[in-house]
Amino acid sequence: MKTHYGIYGGQYVAETLMPILHELEKEYLAAREDPAFQEEFRSLLKNYVGRESPLYYARRLSEHLGGSRIYLKREDLNHTGAHKINNTIGQALLAKRMGKTRLIAETGAGMHGVATATVAALFGFECEVFMGTTDIDRQAVNVERMQTLGASVRPVSEGSATLKDAMNEALRDWTARSADTFYVIGTVAGPHPYPLLVKDFQSVIGEEARRQCLEQTGRLPDEVVACVGGGSNAMGIFAGFLEDSDVALTGVEAGGAGIATGKHAASITGGRVGVLHGSKTYLLQDDNGQVLETHSVSAGLDYPGVGPEHCFLADSRRARYVTVDDEEAVDAFAMLARFEGIIPALESSHALAYAIRTAPAQSRDRIVVVNLSGRGDKDMDSIRRFRKQQAASAK
Amino acid sequence: MDKIQKIFASCATVDRAALVIFCSCGYPDMDSSEQIIEDAIAAGADIIELGVPFSDPMADGAAIRQASEVALRQGATLKGVLAMAERLSKRHPDTGFILFSYMNVMLNYGLDALCNELRRIGVDGILAVDLPFEERAELADPCRSAGLHLIPLVSPMTSLERAAMIMGEATGFVYSVNICGITGVREKLPPEVAERLASLKERSPVPVAAGFGIADGASAKAIARVADGVVVGSAVINKLLAPGELETRRRDASELVRTLAGSMSRHA
Numbered sequence: 001m002k003t004h005y006g007i008y009g010g011q012y013v014a015e016t017l018m019p020i021l022h023e024l025e026k027e028y029l030a031a032r033e034d035p036a037f038q039e040e041f042r043s044l045l046k047n048y049v050g051r052e053s054p055l056y057y058a059r060r061l062s063e064h065l066g067g068s069r070i071y072l073k074r075e076d077l078n079h080t081g082a083h084k085i086n087n088t089i090g091q092a093l094l095a096k097r098m099g100k101t102r103l104i105a106e107t108g109a110g111m112h113g114v115a116t117a118t119v120a121a122l123f124g125f126e127c128e129v130f131m132g133t134t135d136i137d138r139q140a141v142n143v144e145r146m147q148t149l150g151a152s153v154r155p156v157s158e159g160s161a162t163l164k165d166a167m168n169e170a171l172r173d174w175t176a177r178s179a180d181t182f183y184v185i186g187t188v189a190g191p192h193p194y195p196l197l198v199k200d201f202q203s204v205i206g207e208e209a210r211r212q213c214l215e216q217t218g219r220l221p222d223e224v225v226a227c228v229g230g231g232s233n234a235m236g237i238f239a240g241f242l243e244d245s246d247v248a249l250t251g252v253e254a255g256g257a258g259i260a261t262g263k264h265a266a267s268i269t270g271g272r273v274g275v276l277h278g279s280k281t282y283l284l285q286d287d288n289g290q291v292l293e294t295h296s297v298s299a300g301l302d303y304p305g306v307g308p309e310h311c312f313l314a315d316s317r318r319a320r321y322v323t324v325d326d327e328e329a330v331d332a333f334a335m336l337a338r339f340e341g342i343i344p345a346l347e348s349s350h351a352l353a354y355a356i357r358t359a360p361a362q363s364r365d366r367i368v369v370v371n372l373s374g375r376g377d378k379d380m381d382s383i384r385r386f387r388k389q390q391a392a393s394a395k
Numbered sequence: 396m397d398k399i400q401k402i403f404a405s406c407a408t409v410d411r412a413a414l415v416i417f418c419s420c421g422y423p424d425m426d427s428s429e430q431i432i433e434d435a436i437a438a439g440a441d442i443i444e445l446g447v448p449f450s451d452p453m454a455d456g457a458a459i460r461q462a463s464e465v466a467l468r469q470g471a472t473l474k475g476v477l478a479m480a481e482r483l484s485k486r487h488p489d490t491g492f493i494l495f496s497y498m499n500v501m502l503n504y505g506l507d508a509l510c511n512e513l514r515r516i517g518v519d520g521i522l523a524v525d526l527p528f529e530e531r532a533e534l535a536d537p538c539r540s541a542g543l544h545l546i547p548l549v550s551p552m553t554s555l556e557r558a559a560m561i562m563g564e565a566t567g568f569v570y571s572v573n574i575c576g577i578t579g580v581r582e583k584l585p586p587e588v589a590e591r592l593a594s595l596k597e598r599s600p601v602p603v604a605a606g607f608g609i610a611d612g613a614s615a616k617a618i619a620r621v622a623d624g625v626v627v628g629s630a631v632i633n634k635l636l637a638p639g640e641l642e643t644r645r646r647d648a649s650e651l652v653r654t655l656a657g658s659m660s661r662h663a
Contacts, residue, residue: 003529010529010530011527011529011530012498012525012526012527012530013453013525013527014453014454014525014527014548014550015527015528015547015549015550015552015553015561015572016454016548016550016551016552016553016572016575016576017552018527018528018529018552018553018557019552019553019554019557020552158460158464159450159451159464164451165451167453168451168452168453171453172453172454172455172456172576172577175454175575176576176577178552178575272503273502274499274502275497275498275499275502275525276451276499277451277453278525283499285499285503287503288472288473288474288500288503289449289499289500289501289502289503289504290449290450290467291450291499
């Protein structure tokens with residue numbers, strides 16, 4: 001079994017977790033070949049999540065920009081409001097198959113926490129979600145959503161008190177309680193087999209988008225664009241086009257206050273090879289190998305590492321990784337709302353911003369598919385705070 | 396015979412276990428931690444694990460995490476730890492020293508450069524917490540070239556078959572984790588620990604040191620009866636984390652190490 005993507009990925013965990021990862025790998029490979037498992041997964045995606053999600057031609061936006069035709073893959077229309085649910089359904093089915101009774105998860109913005117709490121309720125699992133205290137303050141509504149769904153939220157106050165620290169704490173909990181507990185990782189990071197299984201569960205996005213694009217336009221897109229924090233929505237949509245060498249794949253990292261300021265979360269653009277949370281990856285770290293705090297207006301992109309397959313795709317140049325800073329993302333957020341009546345998540349706004357930036361210089365025949373990975377209702381406070389800070393610093 | 400082998404052999408001749416003490420380097424600051432290690436050696440530690448702090452210690456409990464966080468705030472670095480290790484190993488040529496950290500800190504330094512430097516300054520081996528058997532090649536090769544031990548871990552989750560595979564390739568010693576979970580003191584060790592250690596020892600070509608969860612002289616004594624070495628970290632660090640004057644806390648830590656050293660003998 002391949003556990004690495006080039007030099008990236010692997011299983012950099014304490015020995016106590018190794019037998020657990022081996023068991024998970026074995027169960028997952030069996031489930032992957034099991035028609036009953038796949039049938040239950042597909043059926044829940046259809047009837048519970050509401051798939052397939054539309055591929056929507058953003059006509060007014062595209063015509064306003066005067067270049068590429070921009071299509072949106074509407075993952076924001078999924079139950080719970082983001083792509084995260086595709087993965088948590090898959091992992092919950094796996095947990096059930098393995099006889100576990102308790103789910104744990106890490107969350108940053110809270111979307112993966114909500115998606116995990118949701119499937120815990122759906123299947124009757126006990127559920128605990130680890131969340132940094134900084135994020136709990138930033139995302140109060142999602143904390144309430146998780147609690148409403150019956151999950152308990154465990155505050156993590158160590159380190160930077162954000163996503164990476166929540167993931168450390170979840171890994172510690174799992175190390176001690178693997179007998180009854182399944183760790184639902186929210187992105188294509190972490191030790192093997194997580195990057196593989198999360199990609200598989202999210203690849204429905206790319207499969208649908210490819211087929212829908214062919215149906216609607218008669219051809220494949222010229223470019224597929226997605227935001228990259230850990231990179232699960234990007235990996236999910238890229239998965240449908242990896243073999244189509246004429247389709248450009250572009251991952252958009254969070255440029256924060258600007259790469260030059262050091263206040264960003266762009267691991268591929270600004271990081272060096274390192275190891276975090278069980279995986280070799282591009283990592284934002286200081287000269288002594290200590291992991292840096294990240295900065296982004298979007299909590300969901302605030303992660304210092306990135307999925308190992310993205311690192312591999314970057315090195316092999318199959319995908320290209322660019323950055324969009326806070327301000328440009330916030331502007332794209334507003335623009336989509338005004339031109340299309342769709343309020344996108346701040347994470348997805350990064351991908352959108354890149355498409356908006358590049359569209360005008362392109363021909364009107366060019367087709368760009370943007371993964372609109374989530375909806376932006378959760379981000380109203382963040383936007384308001386950002387605008388306020390902006391106004392204050394302009395004075 | 397190399398230094399680590401000699402330490403375990405000489406302990407065996409007087410029928411006692413070797414005492415391995417984990418120190419959080421840089422806590423509460425670099426100079427004090429050097430003094431704390433001096434104290435531990437004077438109080439009877441046979442081997443020192445030099446814990447290099449990491450920002451994301453995913454296998455560690457509260458005590459080591461807290462100490463690491465302070466150490467990093469005070470500017471502790473791998474380079475600083477190596478400079479300290481060079482001084483310590485010069486002053487204590489018979490004490491074993493094992494560098495103990497997470498992979499990222501070592502990768503960042505460069506694995507070949509690190510192994511060569513450790514050899515030069517008299518450190519005997521490396522324990523990388525997050526480097527399991529499957530990933531070990533990238534560090535095992537430079538360790539071998541430099542003549543360093545790469546100390547592997549086995550845990551209660553490790554099947555005996557897998558343990559035999561891990562131990563079969565080990566040099567120096569094997570670190571057996573007593574409990575499923577992270578580092579830190581436990582009120583009681585699981586009852587199956589003794590039996591488990593006995594079966595590991597039966598299968599291991601190198602000495603087996605056991606750690607995690609050991610609180611005091613009594614639990615150390617129980618482990619010393621069945622293991623070749625006893626590793627204690629958090630219990631000593633807890634003494635240092637306690638409120639009060641640093642001098643007092645240091646003395647308490649050193650007294651604990653003396654008690655632990657006195658518990659290593661297998662004679663009644």
